[in-house]
Amino acid sequence: MSSATGMGAGAARTRAALLAAPALVVFLAFWLLPMARLALFAGQGPSGIEAYWAVLAHPQYRASLISTILLSGLVTLATLAIGGITGVFLSRHHFPGHGLLAGMLTLPLAFPGVVVGFMVILLAGRQGVIGQLAAILGAGRPVFAYSMTGLFLGYLYFSIPRVLLTVMGAAEKLDPALEEAARSLGASPLAILKDVVIPALSPALIGAGALCFATAMGAFGTAFTLATRISVLPMTIYTEFTLFADMPIAAAMSLMLGAVTWAILALARQATGAGVAAAA
């Protein structure tokens, strides 16, 4: 091959190295090196290496970690249920307005987390539409945008489009003959769903679920808009860094968070062969 391209193997390798070098140097200088510095930095605070341990031992940080995991887990389950059902449905049935519906369901994909937070404020904030409707119905004026419920809605908002796209992609590749066979053998629709459709979709569901969980764990923008009083992990990191200037703790926590989200996404890639996180 090297002779066909008119270069020796050595020359081809040099050319490849030269072409790849700029990107790799930038990555090394602006990501790998700073992250290594961050890891060292986390160990150089007053508590030394124990900064890492403090994240787990300190009640406040531990509570923040636990509530973040619980919230992300709940959001993942709810998103998989909603995204799974609507995704399979939309990939099966084509009807007038199908494209519009699919378009509306995936539009928020490009919204940054802050905008998602504002969407929840418009729904459930002080001048939100839910409160106004409730007031008309005489049910008071509920405001829950700034609570755990609001955060849950926000995370759901940015998770649904991502999961939906993955499920739709996978559902379109399912072989309808399998379901046809099950049906002709007398299986009920629910049995087909349980024994044929869900098993066939499970790699996509696992991948989408992992992506959803990792994104929720690291979500900063939405929490920043809504969770001034709720300490989910990204908010705790941010407050430690800016308000209390406890930078070693902030560094340790952000590294641990990064390791967790990376590991989950790597697992997802193993399960599905694809998967990209995106910030929210």
Added chain:
Amino acid sequence: MTGRRLLLALPLALAVATSAFLIVPVALSVLAGLSVNWQQGLAGGLTLHWIGEVWTLYADTVVRTLALAFATVAVDQLLGVPLAYVLARHPSRRARLVEELIMLPVAVPGLATALALIILYGGWHDFRGSSAFILVGHVLFTLPFMVRSVLAVLAAIDIATLEEGAASLGAGPMRRLLGVVLPNARPGILAGSLMVLTLSVGEFNMTWMLHTPLTKTLPVGLADAYASMRLEIASAYTVVFLLMIIPLLLLMQWAAPVRRRPRTTRP
């Protein structure tokens, strides 16, 4: 029979309810941004006053965001296209590893990357206070999308064979690059660039940490407005953001490399 009916009606209802959950607030933000007074709803009348107000308050963030987005695309093209080419020409375990590595800034929350950048380079004041500091973050976060997009196109057309053909006809490396590789990579570069523009325009998690009062971007301004401005201004500012992002999304759909076509139909 009613069971099957139900099996159709329930998911449809869920799909409609879900899209309402996603779209109603978008519509509300447009209405609130155009309303004279949102407390009075649409009865109070419509106006472009708040959009104008947003423009006087935040025009600089719109300009900076666009400039940053295009700069990010330019840097990503310069760094990412050659890298994607190398990865496509020399598929190996090392190539896979490089692909994995550059993906890390996407897999790790932007907050962590931003903290790392601040701790190592925050002391260089001219750099820290400039938009270039944000540019670095955006490039880290978006580069893998450019590389993947170009790599996918180059891998699909078997660029190695094409190049060998050109070489056997006597084309040198430069000639092949300009005459064979780049034209063939163009759909990938285009799709990647649009993706990068969209991501850069909306990036908040890193930018919030990396910005200074003099280098605010649109999403940073949005966060400010959500926290401290009246709902009409926050909404109008959101409308400005939507006006920037929706054309990009439509362009992206239009430019997407044809993926639906089954591969088996190719001879």
